[in-house]
Amino acid sequence: MRPTHSELLTPLEEFTQLHWATVRRFGRRTVDLAFPNPQFLTDPRPYEVLASLASRAGPLDLRYSPFGGFTPVRRRLAGALAKQHSLPYTWNDIIMTPGATAGLRVVLRTVFASGDHVILISPCWMDYPLYLTDLGLSYTLVPSTRDKHLDPDAIEEAWTPGTRGVIISQPASPTGVIHDHTELQRLAAVLEGHARARSPLLIADEAHAHQVWDNTSCPSPAAYYAHTFTVRSFGKAWEMQGQRTGCLAVSPRLEPRSETTTALLRQMRIGGHCAPTALTQQLAAALCETAPYLKGLADLHRHARQHLHAAGVTVLDTHATRFLYARCPRADDRAFVSQLADRGVLVMPSSLFHERGWFRIALNLAGSDLDRAITTIGEECAHA
Numbered sequence: 001m002r003p004t005h006s007e008l009l010t011p012l013e014e015f016t017q018l019h020w021a022t023v024r025r026f027g028r029r030t031v032d033l034a035f036p037n038p039q040f041l042t043d044p045r046p047y048e049v050l051a052s053l054a055s056r057a058g059p060l061d062l063r064y065s066p067f068g069g070f071t072p073v074r075r076r077l078a079g080a081l082a083k084q085h086s087l088p089y090t091w092n093d094i095i096m097t098p099g100a101t102a103g104l105r106v107v108l109r110t111v112f113a114s115g116d117h118v119i120l121i122s123p124c125w126m127d128y129p130l131y132l133t134d135l136g137l138s139y140t141l142v143p144s145t146r147d148k149h150l151d152p153d154a155i156e157e158a159w160t161p162g163t164r165g166v167i168i169s170q171p172a173s174p175t176g177v178i179h180d181h182t183e184l185q186r187l188a189a190v191l192e193g194h195a196r197a198r199s200p201l202l203i204a205d206e207a208h209a210h211q212v213w214d215n216t217s218c219p220s221p222a223a224y225y226a227h228t229f230t231v232r233s234f235g236k237a238w239e240m241q242g243q244r245t246g247c248l249a250v251s252p253r254l255e256p257r258s259e260t261t262t263a264l265l266r267q268m269r270i271g272g273h274c275a276p277t278a279l280t281q282q283l284a285a286a287l288c289e290t291a292p293y294l295k296g297l298a299d300l301h302r303h304a305r306q307h308l309h310a311a312g313v314t315v316l317d318t319h320a321t322r323f324l325y326a327r328c329p330r331a332d333d334r335a336f337v338s339q340l341a342d343r344g345v346l347v348m349p350s351s352l353f354h355e356r357g358w359f360r361i362a363l364n365l366a367g368s369d370l371d372r373a374i375t376t377i378g379e380e381c382a383h384a
């Protein structure tokens with residue numbers, strides 16, 4: 001697939017217009033469950049640590065950092081990731097990026113060449129196709145299964161002689177589905193089956209990896225396939241997305257390892273991607289061994305899911321991310337989302353995630369505002 005920039009951007013821009021228009025029209029009465037911007041804190045600790053770091057900071061703490069980030073920060077993160085992935089990361093394997101967004105863009109630009117083909121799994125994060133198109137890469141959107149898990153047979157079928165890699169998210173965004181051991185093992189087998197002079201690459205977007213609850217296992221794709229790049233974001237779990245802090249991790253099993261890291265660092269500079277701010281790098285180091293409190297979010301998920309079910313809305317049963325992924329009662333998910341916006345409730349249509357017929361709810365609110373929104377969603381589903 002090679003759509004134009006405009007074909008990819010127009011639906012995103014139209015949704016942003018709808019969002020603005022709705023907020024202008026309903027003001028404080030808007031129930032905004034569209035972009036993941038929580039309006040309350042489930043875990044105050046990251047804010048407390050940030051305030052403490054800021055209050056103690058002197059000019060040297062806030063100095064320029066090298067591309068890739070401060071070495072002690074990279075070392076702390078490598079240690080934490082080594083435990084989570086059971087892989088021997090060293091500081092050199094970690095590159096600090098201003099959010100997962102920059103990490104994705106940098107890795108795609110570095111490891112693929114114009115004309116390469118990449119496999120995406122739909123639904124997927126909205127901007128993957130945009131980055132691939134901008135870099136002159138073609139892609140195929142391979143649908144996930146009915147319950148939104150990976151379909152390794154379909155991935156195999158979509159493989160072409162020009163395919164150089166696959167992008168997945170774990171836990172999956174926008175669905176919140178967690179890919180299990182068997183799925184990842186089968187995906188790794190597909191990738192290994194296509195190893196020739198060069199091994200295909202796996203980009204594992206773990207932007208939501210810190211938001212998994214109920215002791216649910218969330219295996220890391222890097223533990224299954226050697227040639228994996230992991231992308232992380234800290235903003236979601238810390239509830240400060242606007243601070244744009246993330247990292248890129250090169251698997252210690254990737255060949256060639258240090259040349260690849262050098263190429264990624266060079267691309268950070270060429271692309272004008274600085275490291276995250278000095279303060280949020282320090283925050284990343286301070287919090288890297290701290291699991292966020294997720295009980296509030298888990299309870300909110302259960303509450304919202306139960307009420308949506310009772311209102312006749314089909315919602316995926318998941319244990320991760322701030323999102324609920326719900327079946328749209330109309331084939332035209334954008335029209336349905338506009339209908340809800342007309343009543344002051346903002347959610348995102350799945351066509352922005354490259355799949356039709358669903359919508360995504362970000363649990364940004366609790367209490368009576370959320371309950372009112374669920375009632376409205378239920379009524380609109382019943383009337384559709």
Ligand SMILES: Cc1ncc(COP(=O)(O)O)c(C=O)c1O
Pocket residue numbers: 098099100101102125169173205207208232233234235241244245246
């Ligand atoms: C799967 C996925 N990847 C990447 C991003 C971008 O992350 P960041 O805000 O850290 O740039 C998001 C944001 O929602 C996401 O859901």
